[in-house]
Amino acid sequence: MTGEPTRRTPEAAAKGPAPNGPAPNPPEPATRPSGAAAPTELPPDPEAYDSERNALARERGLSAPYIAGGRDPEPEAGRREERVLLRLLVIMVVVIMLSGFVLGILANLVAGSSAP
Numbered sequence: 001m002t003g004e005p006t007r008r009t010p011e012a013a014a015k016g017p018a019p020n021g022p023a024p025n026p027p028e029p030a031t032r033p034s035g036a037a038a039p040t041e042l043p044p045d046p047e048a049y050d051s052e053r054n055a056l057a058r059e060r061g062l063s064a065p066y067i068a069g070g071r072d073p074e075p076e077a078g079r080r081e082e083r084v085l086l087r088l089l090v091i092m093v094v095v096i097m098l099s100g101f102v103l104g105i106l107a108n109l110v111a112g113s114s115a116p
Contacts, residue, residue, distance in 0.1 A: 057064065072078050
């Protein structure tokens, strides 16, 4: 080897960086068309500022009014769906376990193994 870096073909370069090669250049940020207007800021909303979520966020020192969890607008519908899904889960577990026993018994009957 002469110590010179190997040259890549244009086809190989189009496929991406070579293994163990240099990292690709980051994509350029999107720019606004020259005729587009800058986004306008909305005026503050005092009612939204005083909402319960915003007050709780300010108490916790958060910069945004998002608090994970929140309140479910229809908790009973969610609980009803969870009960249905829990029943389905229990039924699936029972079916899988029983099918293992049934397949084991059938395998023993077909194989004709006899007890010593």
